[in-house]
Amino acid sequence: MSFSASASSKNDAESLRCSRILSSKLYLDIPTSKVPLVYSTTYNIAFLGMEKLHPFDSSKWGRICGFLIMDGALDNNCIVEPLEASKNDLLVVHSESYLNSLKNSAKVAAIIEVPPVAVLPNCLVQQKVLYPFRKQVGGTILAAKLAKERGWAINVGGGFHHCSGGRGGGFCAYADISLCIHFAFVRLNISRVMIIDLDAHQGNGHETDFANDSRVYILDMFNPEIYPFDYEARKYIDQKVEVVSGTTTNVYLKKLEEALEVSVNMFDPELLVYNAGTDILDGDPLGRLKISPDGIASRDEKVFRFARERNVPIVMLTSGGYMKSSARVIADSIINLSAKSLVDTSKP
Numbered sequence: 479m480s481f482s483a484s485a486s487s488k489n490d491a492e493s494l495r496c497s498r499i500l501s502s503k504l505y506l507d508i509p510t511s512k513v514p515l516v517y518s519t520t521y522n523i524a525f526l527g528m529e530k531l532h533p534f535d536s537s538k539w540g541r542i543c544g545f546l547i548m549d550g551a552l553d554n555n556c557i558v559e560p561l562e563a564s565k566n567d568l569l570v571v572h573s574e575s576y577l578n579s580l581k582n583s584a585k586v587a588a589i590i591e592v593p594p595v596a597v598l599p600n601c602l603v604q605q606k607v608l609y610p611f612r613k614q615v616g617g618t619i620l621a622a623k624l625a626k627e628r629g630w631a632i633n634v635g636g637g638f639h640h641c642s643g644g645r646g647g648g649f650c651a652y653a654d655i656s657l658c659i660h661f662a663f664v665r666l667n668i669s670r671v672m673i674i675d676l677d678a679h680q681g682n683g684h685e686t687d688f689a690n691d692s693r694v695y696i697l698d699m700f701n702p703e704i705y706p707f708d709y710e711a712r713k714y715i716d717q718k719v720e721v722v723s724g725t726t727t728n729v730y731l732k733k734l735e736e737a738l739e740v741s742v743n744m745f746d747p748e749l750l751v752y753n754a755g756t757d758i759l760d761g762d763p764l765g766r767l768k769i770s771p772d773g774i775a776s777r778d779e780k781v782f783r784f785a786r787e788r789n790v791p792i793v794m795l796t797s798g799g800y801m802k803s804s805a806r807v808i809a810d811s812i813i814n815l816s817a818k819s820l821v822d823t824s825k826p
C-alpha cells in the first residue's frame with residue numbers, strides 16, 4: 479500500500495470511529511439532582527452458582543453501593559444508571575471479528591477464567607456475563623462525561639484494563655478504558671488524558687490500544703511478578719513503577735507520591751482516568767501485595783487530591799480486587815474521600 483493510500487484508509491477509519499461516537503446514546507443528560515456515582519443492579523454477575531468457581535466476589539459492585547447507602551453516605555435515588563454499550567459503541571475500539579468471537583462460549587470462558595462457562599449456550603453467557611459487562615462499559619463512558627461536568631465521577635464497576643480492541647483476557651471482555659477515552663476525545667473536546675493505573679496487575683489493554691499515542695500518558699504501578707507478563711505492552715507505559723510481591727503500605731504510598739510528582743512535570747492532562755483496583759490489598763491471592771485497608775483509602779485520597787487540586791476532571795473505576803472484604807474497603811475509601819471534601823456523595 480502506498481503512503482497516501484494508507485493515510486486515506488486511516489482517515490476513513492478515524493471518521494467512521496467519529497461517526498459511531500457521535501451517534502451513540504451513552505452520553506445521557508444527567509440532572510443535577512443526581513450524584514456522579516454510576517451504578518446499575520445489572521452490573522452483578524450471579525448464575526447457577528458458577529460465580530463461586532472463580533475466586534471472585536462477583537457481586538462486589540452491588541455490595542459497595544449497599545454499604546454506602548447503609549452508612550447514610552449515599553441516597554439510592556441519587557445514583558446514576560447507565561445504558562448498555564451497544565455493538566455500535568463497542569466497535570469504536572473493538573474489531574468486528576473480536577466481538578464475533580464472544581459468540582463462542584468457550585472463548586468467553588477463557589477470557590473470564592471460568593472453564594464451565596464453555597459448555598453453556600451462548601445466549602445464557604450473553605445475558606448473564608456479557609450484558610453486565612456491557613452495562614459497566616456504558617457506566618465508564620458516561621462517567622467521563624460526568625467528570626467533565628462535575629469535576630469527578632465514580633463508576634462503581636469497570637476498569638477492564640487487560641482488554642484491548644482485539645483481545646480480551648484476565649476477566650476483561652471489553653476495553654472500557656480505551657472506549658471512554660475515545661469518547662472523551664470526540665465528545666468532550668479533550669486531547670490529553672492521563673491514565674493512573676493502580677490495580678496490582680499491569681494494564682496491558684489500554685497500553686496496547688494507546689501505544690505511541692501522545693494524547694495519552696500512562697502511569698502504571700503494578701506487580702511485575704504476576705499476570706499478564708505483557709512485555710510488548712510495557713514499552714508503552716510512560717511511567718512504569720514496579721511493586722514486587724510483599725510490598726507494604728508505607729513503601730507503596732511513598733512510591734506513589736514520587737510517581738505523581740514526576741508525572742506533574744511530564745504531562746498536563748485534561749482528564750484523569752483512575753483505575754483503582756483493590757487487589758493490592760494484603761491477603762489478595764492474585765495481587766500478592768500487602769497494602770492495608772487504610773492504605774487503600776490513603777492511596778485513593780492522594781490520587782483524588784492530585785486531580786482536584788489541579789482542577790483535572792477525574793473518573794474512578796473499581797477494577798480488580800474481588801475478595802469478600804474488597805467492597806467494604808472501597809465503600810470506606812469513598813466515605814473518606816467525601817469526608818476530605820474531595821467528592822460529595824450526599825444528596826445535592
Ligand SMILES: [Zn+2]
Pocket residue numbers: 677678679755757798799
Ligand atoms: Zn488486577
